[in-house]
Amino acid sequence: MSDPWGEARGRAATRARSAARDRSGVRDRSSSVPHQRHADDGGPRRASHGGRAATRQAAHSRGRRANRRARPAARRRRRIARIALFTVSALILVTAGAGAWLYEHLNGNINSVSLDGKGGQEKADAFGRTPINLLVIGSDGRNNAADCKLGGGCGSASSTAGHNADVEMVVHVSADRSNATVMSIPRDTMTEVPACKDPDTGQSTSGFHGQINSALQYGAACQVDTVHQLTGITIDHFVMLDFAGVVKMSDAVGGVSVCVSDNVYDTYSHLKLSKGSHTLKGKAALEFVRSRHGFGDGSDLGRTVSQHLFLGAMIRKFKSAGTLANPAKVYSLADAATKALTVDTGLGSVSKLVGLATDLNKVPSKRMTFTTMQTGADPTNPDRVVPAAAAKTLFATIANDQSLTSSSGKKKAATSASPSPVATVPASEVAVEVENGTTTPGRASAIAQALTAKGFSRNTTTGNAPEQSSKTTITYGPGQKAQAQTAAAALGVPASHLTQGGTAGVVLVIGSDWTSGTAYTSSGDSSSGPADTHAAIADAHAQTADKAKSCAKVSTYKTVQINGVPMTPAQAYAAATTKKDSAP
Structure with a gap:
């Protein structure tokens, strides 16, 4: 049953809500x-x-x-x-x-000294590269406590009055850095020492004929100039070590391995080693490089060979990875080297020394050739030597940047060369008129002094040429060719430079192809061709740095003595039972 009221009321309410919704625009969702x-x-x-x-x-x-x-x-x-x-x-x-x-x-x-242009100037090759020629000097000075103790003779006047070059080596690195030559000059070599003055001590000389190592008394630059004049080789730089420096360097690399062919006891340097291989450090290393009575014929010539073996071993040690890859060893080596060396101002910084070391390191050991300048007995003193004729060819190979080894490290075959004439007349019978045809002052005097030192007539004269000359020549008068050949042979002037003139006398005109040195090296003279590399190393004791098994030949002569009794170094070793060996 429905409720009508309820329905009505519902419809009314719905309409009311709809109207309200219409008015407000909002829908009432509560009842719809x-x-x-x-x-x-x-x-x-x-x-x-x-x-x-x-x-x-x-x-x-x-x-x-x-x-x-x-x-x-x-x-x-x-x-x-x-x-x-x-x-x-x-x-x-x-x-x-x-x-x-x-x-x-x-x-x-670093202690550095200026060369003042004493060593000449290098010539660049076709690619603009220049070689390096470095003079290594080992000083025998005892001017400080360490050197005095190591060298002995402390306190004596002779031990502290200046110093000499115990070791002289010309180190040549080729322009392309593919090869190197190390040439030792025996300290007993007689030559012309030019006018020099030591800027530090003020000690000076107007020039003299004497032992080559004595030039160091007038400064390192004087030693460089003397070697430059003797060889004709441009010297760019020098490095000098004293006794203490050798000790420091050998210790810095952890010792240097050497071999001796027999038991040896040099009673002068105090080196005492048994036959075989040894690692030398400190004082033992110094004793080895200073020993001149223990090896070879007991002279300075035998010592240069043993020094080459020592340097070759040191170079191999430098190049070994164990040395260069170890920061502590590198620092120790750098610290020792900079403390041990005196150098020219061109090498007077760490960066320049590193640059030099880098250049040297580029050269393989098998292409580093060690040689000794060929010598003959000095006619005026049997205890001294003079450069032999073959030395001029060795000088020329270095001056002309010629390698003494092939790319395989083997000695080069002979190359053609224009030889100097053979002397047929005694030098004492030859007077030479020396004329300077260059712009370099003093050239005629230097060559004339060299001639008279070789025994040429005291009637040799000097003067200036009528005009400058690009080529060195020797002109001789009728019937005087033999005299001209004697002069040419003494100076190393090629036969192609000799001509006959119409006036009597032998006239040497020094050209711009020979502006330094007293031995003509044909440097810059294309007409003479390259030097004979085979002849350059004849009797020069040539060996390369890679020869690790080579032993220093102990002298078989009675070069030492104990208690006034002459002995061979091996006999002295056997007799000195209470003397401790230098190295185990």
Whole structure:
């Protein structure tokens, strides 16, 4: 049964709500059917809206918690990054500071001396490259406590009055850095020492004929100039070591391995070694390189050969990976070298010394040739020597940048050369008129002095040529060819430079192809061709630096003595039972 009032009231209420909805534009969902339908359909939608909000709220909460956790981690990462950056920066600064300190420290060790252009000037090859010619000097001075103790003779007048060049080696590195030659000049060589003055001591000389090693008393530049004049080889640089320097260098590389052919005891240098191989350090190394009575014929010639073996072993040690790859050894070597060396100003910094070492290191050991200048007995003193004729060819190979080995390290075959004439008239019967055809002052005097020192007539004269000459020539009068040949042979002037004139006398005109030295080397003279490399090493005791198994030949002569009794070095070794060996 229905209630009419109720229906009416429902319709009125519906109309009222509809009117209200129309007026407000908002639908009243509380009682309409659609509202119910929405209620049925919209329930889940309202639940969905509530889920997203809850999800956002949860996510927000999780984010806050994650942010709270992430912020300390981020701060830690930033802090670690700052610490790392600071540490790296500090390391860079410390390393740079240490490097700068080390560089200045090593630079401060170096003692340098100016050459003042004494050694001449190199000529570049077709590619603009220049060779390096370095004079290595071993000083026998005892002008400080260390050298005095090592060298002996402390306190005597002779031990402290100047010093001589105990060792002289011309080290030539080719322009292309593919090969090198090391030529020893015996200290007993007689030659012309030019006018010199030591800038440090003020000691000076107007020039004299004497032993080549004595030039060092007037400064290292004087020694360089003397070698330059004797050989005609341009000398770019020098390095000089004293007794203490040899000790420091041998210790810095951890010792140098050498071999001796027999038991040896040199009672002068105090070297005492048993037959076989030894590693020499410190004083033992110095005793070995100074020993002149223990090896060869007991003279300075035998000593140069043993020195070459020592240097070859040291070079191999330098090149070994164990030395160059070890920072401690490299520093020790650099520190010892800079403290031990006196050099010219052209090498007076660590960077320049490193550059020189780099150039030397480019040359393979098998293409480093050690030689000794060929000599003959000095006619005025049997205890002294003079350069032999063959030495002029050896000088020429160095001056002309010719290698003495092939690419395989073997000795080169002979090359064609224009030889000097053979002397057929005694020098004492030949007077030469020497004329300077160059712009270099004093050339005529230097050559004239060299001639008279070789025994030429005292009637030899000097003067200036009527005009400058590009080529050195010897002109002779009718019937005087033999005299001209004697002069040419003494000076090393090729036969192609001799011509006959119409006036009596032998006239030597010095050309611009010979601006230095007293031995003509054909440097820059294409007409004479290359030097004979086979002749250059004849009787020069040539050997290469890679010969690790070579032994120093102990002298078989009675070159030493014990208690006044002459003995061979091997006999002295057997007799000196209480003398401790220099090395195990």
